[in-house]
Every structure is written in structure tokens, then in C-alpha cells.
Amino acid sequence: MIGFEFSQFISDESKSKFEQLLDIFMQLLPNTNGDVQETLEWMNQLDKYFNLTNDNYGMGDFIQDLKDKGYLKENELSGEMSLTAKSKQSIRQRSLEEVFNKLKKSKQGEHSTKKTGSGDEINSDIRNYQFGDKLEQIDFTESIRSAQIRHGAESLSLHEDDLQIRETSFKAQTSTVLMIDISHSMILYGEDRITPAKKVAMALSELITTKYPKDTLDIVVFGNDAWTVDINDLPYLQVGPYHTNTVAGLELAMDILRRRKNANKKIFMITDGKPTCLKINGRYYKNAFGLDGKITNRCISLAAQCKKLKIDITTFMIASDPYLQAFVTEFTEMNNGKAYFATLDNLGSFIFKDFESGKRKTVY
Structure with missing residues (x-):
């Protein structure tokens, strides 16, 4: 290496x-x-x-x-x-700063939808009171001003017609699972792919916990098997002598998201290679030579299941092989998701732009 x-x-x-x-x-x-x-x-x-x-x-x-x-x-x-915990938080913060420094200067959308109504962020829009509006939405300063204009300061009285409502913007909550490939190929051919993936994971976790605290983020790593890792354990994440069991990673991510109450659910998957492994009846089925239909068909089937569950999958493929791109394209079309064929330099930019753009979608 x-x-x-x-x-x-x-x-x-x-x-x-x-x-x-x-x-x-x-x-x-x-x-x-x-x-x-x-x-x-x-x-x-x-x-x-x-x-x-x-x-x-x-x-x-x-x-x-x-x-x-x-x-x-x-x-x-x-x-x-x-x-210490202080060090781990500092690493995440620095990773976040590093990723954002690579982003082009642009107006980043806030964590909101285009819908207004019962929400948790006040905006500048004011309207007349309507039956069913909540008491906490009343802007009493504007309501008293309205009453003064209508009735005069000397005979001030507050009527229903004077009540003014301050609109609130509904902030969409999202549950995200970040899947990271830790198979051996992530450090093959003298290229360290796992460190950029870890930095992106740490930066994303810091963004969500500080800017979007109502969101959830789970980190799933997958090699021969799949398991979750705590955000605090990300600096210690290592590649193992594993094959790539994408199916196990997807199944675990789906299981996590099924338990989340948020309406918006998504999977971000970072991988540099093809699926090469399945676990069937407690035994590993492996084939690292080309794309194995038994494995890829199971992946595509899970992509379809995610679509039915309204779980969007965004795949970040750190590979340029045409046959792998063809598989990822088919996988993405089955889920109606997204795919980026990223390099290590722009991986963080792609993920953060996609994450932020998803916050600006209207959710019904």
C-alpha cells in the first residue's frame, strides 16, 4: 500500500x-x-x-x-x-468543515419544505385568524396593532377579526442510514478509500446532530456481514479481509428504517466494488469473479422492496468499470433513486449536496 x-x-x-x-x-x-x-x-x-x-x-x-x-x-x-469524547467531536467538526470547504459557494437550502402550517420555524408571513388555528400561532403584537387601527387607541378592544397569525414553516424530518463498504477492495491497488468514507460519515453525523437534531442517522458497515457502528466509533473504523455483502447491508438498513417514525427515509451507500457475497442458511456464497446473477438479482429485488417502502437509495460508486456502472444503473432504476460515480475528492460534496437538496423537497 x-x-x-x-x-x-x-x-x-x-x-x-x-x-x-x-x-x-x-x-x-x-x-x-x-x-x-x-x-x-x-x-x-x-x-x-x-x-x-x-x-x-x-x-x-x-x-x-x-x-x-x-x-x-x-x-x-x-x-x-x-x-476522549471531546476529541471525537472535534474530529467530526473538522471533517464537516473540510467537506464544506470543498463545496462551491452557493446558497444552501434550509431544512424545510415548501409547505406552511403547523411547524417549528417562524417565518415572516402573517395572515388573519382562521378557525382551527392554534393559540401559540397568534402574533399578539400584530393583533394589538390591528385592533388599534380598527378601533382606535382610546377604545381599544380585541376581537376575532383583529387576530393575526404568524405562519410557521414545516421542517421535514429525515431518517438516514449511511452504508459504508469495508471490504478489502477499499484499500486495494494502493488507494485508501476508507478514510474519505469515514470523514464523510463523521461530517454527515456532525451536520445532522448539530443542524438537524430531530433527524436520525445510523451508520451501517458491510463486508461479509453487516452491522451498525456508533458515531463515536467512526475514527476507529477499519477495512477487513471481507467480501462485499451488499444484500446484508441493505437488509439491515431497511430493518432500521422500518422502525423509524419519520416519513422521509433514505439510504446513502458508499461502495467501490461489486456485490460478491451472500449468506444463505448460515453459509457464505461468494463469487468475486464478475457479477454473479444470484447475488445481483437479490440486490435489485431489495431495491424494489425499498421503493415500495418509500425508502430512497442513493449509491455513491467509487469505481469506473462500465459493467459495474451498468449494474448500478439497473439497481438505481429499480428503486427510482440516484447514483453518483464519484471520485474520492468529490465524494463529500456529492453526498452533502444530495442530502441538502432532499430537504427542499415538498413532502406530503
């Missing part, structure tokens, strides 16, 4: 030495699968080549500050250091 080549380090002089080193530390952690010891070893190597520290502030000072400021905790018995 090809490693990472560092040619030059240009520091941001507006930041303190700790902040400069923290930026590097947070950038390296996803690449080391959250291994603190390995990350610090890399930083020591970088320090030798690029003189990241000086006589006034050394790497030992940085490590101590990481502990003092709550980024690392040390096991008193073994001396082993691990990430």
Missing part, C-alpha cells in the same frame, strides 16, 4: 503552536484508525523532517497539553492513551 508523502509544511502563524499541531493531529487520526500512539509517532517523524516544534514548545509539551485540555486520557496502569 502506498503511504502518505509530505513535501512541505506551512504553518498558520495566526494560531498558537498548540493549535497548529492540533490541526495536524486531527488530520492524521482518521488515517491511523484513531490509534493515538501511531498518530503521535507519525507526528514525531514529521517533526524531525519539518521542525514542527522548537526549543520553547516541544512535542512533549504538546502531548501534555492534549491531556490537560481534555483531548486525551491516559490509563494509569498501562500508560496507554486514548481519545
Whole structure:
């Protein structure tokens, strides 16, 4: 596997030495699968080549500050250091900033539909009271102003005709499952595909938990089998010696979304290869040589089931093989979903633009 080549380090002089080193530390952690010891070893190597520290502030000072400021905790018995919740949240936030910095400057739509009515975000529209409107929708300032205009300030009285209603915009809630392929092909041929996928997952989780707290996000990883991972465990996510059991991933995602009460449900699937595995009666059926109809037909059948359940599937295929694109096209048409043939550089942009655009659709 090809490693990472560092040619030059240009520091941001507006930041303190700790902040400069923290930026590097947070950038390296996803690449080391959250291994603190390995990350610090890399930083020591970088320090030798690029003189990241000086006589006034050394790497030992940085490590101590990481502990003092709550980024690392040390096991008193073994001396082993691990990430704290603060570090994990910081990684997600930085991943979010990194993804959005790559997006072209454009007016991003808010998390709303075109419908008005009983919602949770006040807008500027005012109308007369109608039977059935809720008390909390009444704008008393505008209502009193209306009464003054109608009856005069000296004989002020408030009637039903004076009541003014402040419209609220209905904010659509969405349940999302992000499926990440962790089969061995995600690190084959000297290309690290899993780290960008992890960064996108961390950024998406940070966006949803901070901007859309009423939404839900579940992370499903799939290799020979499929299972969920906690958002806090994303930095530690690793590729295994697995085949690609897309069926298991889809079945688990569907099971999760069936239990969600939100009307809007979607699956984002990041994969770089073809489905190569099924589990039948407790045994694995595998075929890594070309597309196996027994496997692909099951995938397409699940796409149709998702359509019936009104679950949209958006596939992000990190591959350019024509026969794989043909399969993804068929899979997408069966679900009436979307497919992007993304590169590692634009994967995050594609996912975030698709996620945000989905928030602007009118939901009935």
C-alpha cells in the first residue's frame, strides 16, 4: 500500500503552536484508525523532517497539553492513551468543515419544505385568524396593532377579526442510514478509500446532530456481514479481509428504517466494488469473479422492496468499470433513486449536496 508523502509544511502563524499541531493531529487520526500512539509517532517523524516544534514548545509539551485540555486520557496502569469524547467531536467538526470547504459557494437550502402550517420555524408571513388555528400561532403584537387601527387607541378592544397569525414553516424530518463498504477492495491497488468514507460519515453525523437534531442517522458497515457502528466509533473504523455483502447491508438498513417514525427515509451507500457475497442458511456464497446473477438479482429485488417502502437509495460508486456502472444503473432504476460515480475528492460534496437538496423537497 502506498503511504502518505509530505513535501512541505506551512504553518498558520495566526494560531498558537498548540493549535497548529492540533490541526495536524486531527488530520492524521482518521488515517491511523484513531490509534493515538501511531498518530503521535507519525507526528514525531514529521517533526524531525519539518521542525514542527522548537526549543520553547516541544512535542512533549504538546502531548501534555492534549491531556490537560481534555483531548486525551491516559490509563494509569498501562500508560496507554486514548481519545476522549471531546476529541471525537472535534474530529467530526473538522471533517464537516473540510467537506464544506470543498463545496462551491452557493446558497444552501434550509431544512424545510415548501409547505406552511403547523411547524417549528417562524417565518415572516402573517395572515388573519382562521378557525382551527392554534393559540401559540397568534402574533399578539400584530393583533394589538390591528385592533388599534380598527378601533382606535382610546377604545381599544380585541376581537376575532383583529387576530393575526404568524405562519410557521414545516421542517421535514429525515431518517438516514449511511452504508459504508469495508471490504478489502477499499484499500486495494494502493488507494485508501476508507478514510474519505469515514470523514464523510463523521461530517454527515456532525451536520445532522448539530443542524438537524430531530433527524436520525445510523451508520451501517458491510463486508461479509453487516452491522451498525456508533458515531463515536467512526475514527476507529477499519477495512477487513471481507467480501462485499451488499444484500446484508441493505437488509439491515431497511430493518432500521422500518422502525423509524419519520416519513422521509433514505439510504446513502458508499461502495467501490461489486456485490460478491451472500449468506444463505448460515453459509457464505461468494463469487468475486464478475457479477454473479444470484447475488445481483437479490440486490435489485431489495431495491424494489425499498421503493415500495418509500425508502430512497442513493449509491455513491467509487469505481469506473462500465459493467459495474451498468449494474448500478439497473439497481438505481429499480428503486427510482440516484447514483453518483464519484471520485474520492468529490465524494463529500456529492453526498452533502444530495442530502441538502432532499430537504427542499415538498413532502406530503
